[in-house]
Amino acid sequence: MLHGLGYLTIQTAQLDRWRELAVDVLGMRHVDGPDPDAMYLRVDDRPARLVLVPGDEERLLSVGWEVRDAQRLQEVVRRLEDAGAPVKAGSGEEADLRRVQEFVHTTDPAGTNLEIFHGAALDHDPLVTPFGARFVTGDQGMGHVVLPTKDPQASYDFYTQVLGFQSRGAMRVPGAMVP
Secondary structure (H helix, E strand, O other), X not given: OXXXXXXXXXXXXXXXXXXXXXXXXXXXXXXXXXOOOOEEEEOOOOOOOEEXXXXXXXXXXXXXXXXXXXXXXXXXXXXXXXXXXXXXXXXXXXXXXXXXXXXXXXXXXXXXXXXXXXXXXXXXXXXXXXXXXOOOOHHHEOOOOOOOXXXXXXXXXXXXXXXOOOOOOOOOEOOEOOO
């Protein structure tokens, strides 16, 4: 159902530290974007996979999950609505800021803002990173994201039963249950 992890939007009061980590250490490319105050970081043929916006606190603002097309987006919307999750269509202006054709807002049981989208823009300019590094994102997008939750079972059920994720085993963390 979901095709891949498209992007993350993070609010931070430490843009300089993020720039140092993302560009100087990891080799991401800092590029221009629609919001002149934000930092857009590119790793592949997408305009940006990581967007950092200035703010007073450190927090994850949104996780962008990609679907293949408008039909799949509507399937996800139906599943979310059937599960009682809030769903709100993003405006055309909001879609332009994200450089996607269409998207919806929802939240997971932990309150994490999710954006389900299709029609991502592509940047065909060759990606030149500071170290000549080549990121391999492929069909699954960014790959992984770790999401906070106080109720692992509710989050597990939401992601597997509603969004169609598959369980890939367990990760053991001392003092915590992670399905």
